[in-house]
Amino acid sequence: MTETAEQILVVDDARDIREPLGQYLKKQGFRVRLAASAAEARGIVETARIGLVVLDVMMPGEDGLSLCRWLVARGGPPVILLTAMADETDRIVGLELGADDYVTKPFNPRELLARVRAVLRRAPPSAPTLDATPRRFAGWTHDPAARACGTTTGARPN
Template sequence: MTETPSPQILIVDDARDIREPLGQYLTKQGLRTRLAANAAEARVALEEAAIALVILDVMMPGEDGLSLCRWLVARGGPPVILLTAMADETDRIVGLELGADDYVVKPFNPRELLARVRAVLRRAPQPETEVPGRIRAFAGWQHDPGAHKLLDAAGRETPLTTGESRLLTVFLDNPRTVLSRARLLDLTQGRDAKPYDRAIDNTISRLRRKIEADPRSPELLVTEWGGGYLLAADVSETGA
């Protein structure tokens, strides 16, 4: 029986001497971690991986933590624990008003932060476990959604991120059907497409690099101008 993976925690902090030791500590405590030095890296991580909780520094260059927190809450993202400076009571209040779940004041005790992480995870709704689906074939490829991978005609494996595999599953469920960006976001994430419309375009671009002979002239994942995207291939079921 496959073990359920431990929750994955995203640590967003521009200070490397905080980000990396904290990641190592949480990993030793049995959690999976992913690190981001800024809001842009955090958005990529949130698109590519199933993040259970975000530890987010408020004071960062460029887009600050409060802005990213607002974006996360607006799109129904994972729970947030803010890291704030001792004197920044206003930031703590604003963060909680925005929808952050908790905060920890710097400098902090890693054991206290771990306790707060576990408490927030206990309170947070648990995501639905993905059930391995059908293995299906299209255009010389086989898609295994349970393992998040593609097999070519020679049996060579191409790994997929969770987001890529989920999006491809939607196209395989709806072959030769034009799907709008909003519809694709709704089917893959169950959220309103408005906050981050480019997410679908970015994921499709990555998928094209993996399945198209020439990603610059795609023949499988076709753009329908003004409409959305279409999988231009027949789909057949090969197994479970």
């Protein structure tokens, strides 16, 4: 596993699915984060660089479809819905909400792995997160957020 390996977030309230799937994906070279709820997943997505989310639909509290909608609205990582809901209408709703793929339980881990790799191949690389903290050096200030550079007295150079 390398530092450049994509980080996958597995969100499922069922520990007996979440943990073995996480271990399987780690063995395949991915970095993996696990979440047991949508609320926990939101916190991880807000603070970590996630390349893809494998998301259960039926969870207590906020369901996976709502979390999927939130991820899509904020331009978040690609989503593969992983659910026991196998009805054609459920698949269509999930895909129309913005999911990139839909896998029904029970599932073959090798098939899910192939789908993860396929979605990651299609997804644009995630942009690096840059520190926007202003820096001061040798009488100058650089403010990345404002895209400005000037003297510490406020005067701008010619």
